[in-house]
Amino acid sequence: MAGEAPAIDKAAVEKLAFGDAEEKTAAIAALVAEADPRAAALLEALSEGEMQVAGKRVLIVKGEDATDAVSGEKVAPLPAEREDVVANNRLRREIEGALAAFKLLSPDGAVRLAAAKALAGGAEASMLPLVRKALEKETDPDIKPLLELTASSMEMKSGDKEARLAAIRRLGESNSPNSRTLLAEAVSDSDADIRIAAQKSLLEVQGKLAWGERAGLLFAGVSLGSILLLAALGLAITYGLMGVINMAHGELIMIGAYTTYVVQVFFRKTNFFDWYLLVAVPASFIVAAAVGMVLERVVIRWLYGRPLETLLATWGISLMLIQAVRTIFGAANVQVENPAFMSGGIQAFAGVVLPWSRIYIIVFAALVLFSIFLILTKTRLGLFVRGVTQNRDMASCVGVPTGRVDMWAFGLGSGIAGLAGCALSQIGNVGPDLGQGYIVDSFMVVVFGGVGQLAGTVYAALTLGFANKFLEAVSGAVIAKIVVLVFIIFFIQRRPQGLFALKGRAVEA
């Protein structure tokens, strides 16, 4: 097939490969004008960095296969001396626009929609006739408004005043950040009428965009809250319910993250890489829970009721765990790759993209919270844990094996820390020091929420998440952290029992 088709414009291809920036831009325009699908393939190859030159010849190299860019013939063997044709951002932008314009005439609706979206991001004025042509034919209700918007944004740059005023009005009805950019430029136009119209439209667009921004901020708050919640939930059980000041909590999170890493390494060798989390989630729970139970049996159970010693002992354990991981996996961070479904994001509002990874973590946090709630309120273990927490001696009297309940409860708390580690590995770095970044936050959440209270932990995590994100938007990340810390110090001064105090006749040990 390729052999029969007439060769594409040789001069243009050579300019594309050997010319300077101006010549390359001109060559792209020339190739697009041909409306040849092979020209499109050629441009795509250039933007993907697959175009190479060998002497005077221009090649498209994909892996080990090479074809001649002009004739379309196979080139074998590969010439040894090859050089990449470098496409920089400017060139890639030109190509993107050119290709999108190309695809606007495609019979496939999905291709046209993608192209229209790409063009809405900013198109060269030279493409206006092409967009108009596509607009005439377009009937799809999803694509048409996008194209109209694109046409308007192009007309903004044209010289005709009436056309520009109409375009400004139409842009005012849209809610894309791109419209704001164009209108903001028009506000300082030399023509008074245009200035006034642009000002009006700009306010409209900004009003719509502001809602999107607020929603985005809200999402960021919930997202940070869910991460804090995951990190703190385990501690809410070990510290909140059992009263163990567990300084090694962060390291249990780290162990969960490393378990995820190990599972991921195994799965990389198989074809089911995208599903590794299905194994990693239970694995991280089990490993962290096992480590936690061993800790409880070997060290912590001898120290109940001696908070200072517990603090020192668990701190020592945390250092040992960090060093152990450093010895096994090395001091540098390890790389945990996201499965494909957790990359990218969903466009929720104009200009606001919600990343999938964060959406999944929010859902995951909710699920974990719900399971803990079920375990604590609906199972026998939960009943025992609550019984032992409220009155250890009495529970022991009625036959609750308090020692074993302690072990299981500590294991549960540790396992949840492991789950947090699994989730954190998807958005942050996994290294031996991972836990140290979260131990302070975790204690902050539990103490702020009120010790011995699951509900308090949830409210505290969300409150701190929102507070952090809103302050960050106003004052920057560094100040936000300081302000939150100072606020908590004052809050605990005024109300040492936290947001929610445990009411009733609990016996303090």
Place this chain on the structure above:
Amino acid sequence: MKRRMFVKQLALSAAIAAIGFGSTSLYAQQKTVKIGILHSLSGTMAISETVLKDVVLMAVDEINAKGGVMGAKIEPVVVDPASNWPLFAEKARQLLTQDKVAVVFGCWTSVSRKSVLPVFEELNGMLFYPVQYEGEEISKNVFYTGAAPNQQAIPAVEYLMSKEGGNAKRWVLLGTDYVYPRTTNKILRAFLKSKGVADGDIMEDYTPFGHSDYQTIIAKIKKFASEGKKTAVVSTINGDSNVPFYKELGNQGVKATDVPSVAFSVGEEELRGVDTKPLVGHLAAWNYFMSIKNAENDAWKKKWADYTKAKKLPYASKPLTNDPMEAAYIGVYMWKQAVEKAKSFDVDKVRVATYGQTFKAPSGITSKMDEKNHHLHKAVFIGEVKADGQFNVVWKTKGPIKAVPWSPFIAGNDKKKDEPALMAEKKK
């Protein structure tokens, strides 16, 4: 117990006495010479600094295989300051006083360099610092083999302002909160103003070390970028925060063709842990890229690949080279050549001998240590990230540029001398 204390004190006082009496000529008679390697092997900076330790060790192995320096075998002393700035100073003091090293190769962040600087000046040690930094410093005890702002930051911004770079008119200056990003951004702000950029078109933001949640910051950038005119991001984020930053950038769909971001502390090694496909086209400015094609670089890359395999280093499966590695490697050889010229390990003699030393660098130029200002002459490259985590060089200077550590864009710098103040002479 008491006896042990006494023995300890005795040993300590002996050590102190040794410092006092230890004359530098002692080194020359020894068959071995100790050098110190002061890079974080754990903590937030380990992502960047661990390879520097290994590349210095590789250079040492090479030199030892060829007979060492002036017949003396080099004995490296590796310490881990653990990304902890005060610990850097402690370890530096330990290297200089206990191990008595002839020279130290180390530090990445400017805050770590600032923390060891008084130690080196007090004990008259010698430090080779291999990373690009903010300038504003010339110490007679430090040789800076990384870039000064005019060898990296300013050309990068100029490129983004050009038609080729996309005509950027609005600027986001984003960094980790410490001395290097703050100073660099101060210089850049003054530079941008001199080019007619209004204050309202510059947004400056900082995050703490190890920050991992970049949602709001990226949202802010997107908002800022849509408020008119072409926007570019200048990132001076350091350490492992870069991974979440670039992940979030990719997830939120900020494309380089719309809002390009140029980084000064992100190279091949930092991108190792990142899916680079969504990041294609974002830029980095350095004085070396692994993808540079020339005979020196090919040979150097091969050496490194062989070394990682021979030593079974964790990155042996995918050996990468980057700019600070090149600078660290050049540093070791500059020191070796200087020692051979001075025919002594004495810090003061070696210092004078280091001036004007040249080395055929893997970046393809002949790097020269300036005769006065302790900085290397370097060529500048700007690269765009490719899908495989390497960089496409899209712009470069014609030849080496002399460093200007006292940036003319900071008030009062015009009066400062382009050479270290010789404190030793003041004392005498």
